[in-house]
Amino acid sequence: DLTANGDSGLPAELSEKYTLTRTLGKGACGEVKLAFAKGSCDKFACKLISKKKFSVGGRTQMNLSSQVMGEVKILKALKHPCIIGIEDVIDTPDMLYIVLELVEGGELFDKIISIDKYSEETAKMLFYQMAVAIKYLHDQGITHRDLKPENILLASDELETLIKVTDFGLSKFVDAGSMMKTFCGTPSYLAPEILLTAGSGAYTKAIDCWSLGVILFIMLSGYPPFSDERKDMDLPKQIIGGHYSFPQQYWEDVSETAIDLMKKMMVVDPTKRLTFDQVLAHPWLQDEAMKEKANNLMYPEAESMGPPVAPAAKRKISDAASEAEKKRKT
Numbered sequence: 652d653l654t655a656n657g658d659s660g661l662p663a664e665l666s667e668k669y670t671l672t673r674t675l676g677k678g679a680c681g682e683v684k685l686a687f688a689k690g691s692c693d694k695f696a697c698k699l700i701s702k703k704k705f706s707v708g709g710r711t712q713m714n715l716s717s718q719v720m721g722e723v724k725i726l727k728a729l730k731h732p733c734i735i736g737i738e739d740v741i742d743t744p745d746m747l748y749i750v751l752e753l754v755e756g757g758e759l760f761d762k763i764i765s766i767d768k769y770s771e772e773t774a775k776m777l778f779y780q781m782a783v784a785i786k787y788l789h790d791q792g793i794t795h796r797d798l799k800p801e802n803i804l805l806a807s808d809e810l811e812t813l814i815k816v817t818d819f820g821l822s823k824f825v826d827a828g829s830m831m832k833t834f835c836g837t838p839s840y841l842a843p844e845i846l847l848t849a850g851s852g853a854y855t856k857a858i859d860c861w862s863l864g865v866i867l868f869i870m871l872s873g874y875p876p877f878s879d880e881r882k883d884m885d886l887p888k889q890i891i892g893g894h895y896s897f898p899q900q901y902w903e904d905v906s907e908t909a910i911d912l913m914k915k916m917m918v919v920d921p922t923k924r925l926t927f928d929q930v931l932a933h934p935w936l937q938d939e940a941m942k943e944k945a946n947n948l949m950y951p952e953a954e955s956m957g958p959p960v961a962p963a964a965k966r967k968i969s970d971a972a973s974e975a976e977k978k979r980k981t
């Protein structure tokens with residue numbers, strides 16, 4: 652959109668490198684627009700974050716802003732096939748622009764609505780990628796804090812596709828107002844300890860385990876484990892009490908092993924919840940065919956090279972090749 656004098660209203664640091672076009676959606680911290688890099692025309696998703704979110708009484712807290720920048724620097728260093736990559740960060744007095752990797756398969760949230768629910772086989776390979784991605788974040792000392800189907804993006808329209816986790820690590824910097832938004836919105840994915848401590852508790856990695864358990868529940872059934880549509884118990888009480896169930900009519904086609912994993916992820920006491928190492932070691936994920944499919948999506952270059960060859964075998968191949976070459980020359 653241009654103003655009357657043809658000015659995009661964007662800072663030169665951004666407009667000299669990128670052209671922003673249509674809105675792709677709304678992330679946790681702000682609007683996301685399709686961006687084209689000038690010159691290469693490579694496509695990106697540019698997140699526009701108003702710093703007013705980080706201000707108190709209209710004054711941007713510089714230390715907070717520099718903390719956010721510090722956080723973004725940490726996120727820039729992350730590199731995983733199932734984590735949305737950060738291409739560029741442009742910081743201005745009023746706005747923060749984060750240029751992110753673009754994926755075009757939409758959000759997991761919309762996909763579940765369009766297909767009702769996933770088969771157990773497909774849910775397993777999508778969930779496996781999420782668990783591997785969150786384990787990677789946790790190993791880097793980062794807790795996502797806001798895992799929900801809207802923050803799981805799909806690389807393509809295929810049912811079995813690469814997933815990308817987005818909107819991580821920044822939520823801890825949103826101000827009280829945004830924290831209120833956390834509590835104003837439907838807390839369907841929030842772990843009990845967040846509701847119990849009004850968000851002031853020490854968030855631990857365990858909150859990501861609870862949220863991912865909720866996501867798996869929805870992928871396999873098509874409906875959430877906790878809902879404000881229940882008339883007998885309000886939503887916070889359902890979550891804080893861990894009041895969820897697997898009624899036969901919706902769960903008859905789902906294995907007991909999958910249900911066992913969700914029960915061990917959605918434990919009210921965070922100290923008793925599975926770690927992501929334990930999630931990945933759970934029997935439901937000991938499925939080599941599923942892992943091969945997921946790994947081929949995460950590391951396609953490895954797939955095209957064929958199965959890995961042991962070093963000794965490599966030498967035999969090269970020795971045989973040089974022998975054959977000698978014979979050809981004689």
Ligand SMILES: Cc1n[nH]c(N)c1-c1cccs1
Binds near residue numbers: 676
């Ligand atoms: C980030 C990112 N990379 N690729 C897409 N589609 C996004 C979006 C996030 C939120 C709305 S669109």
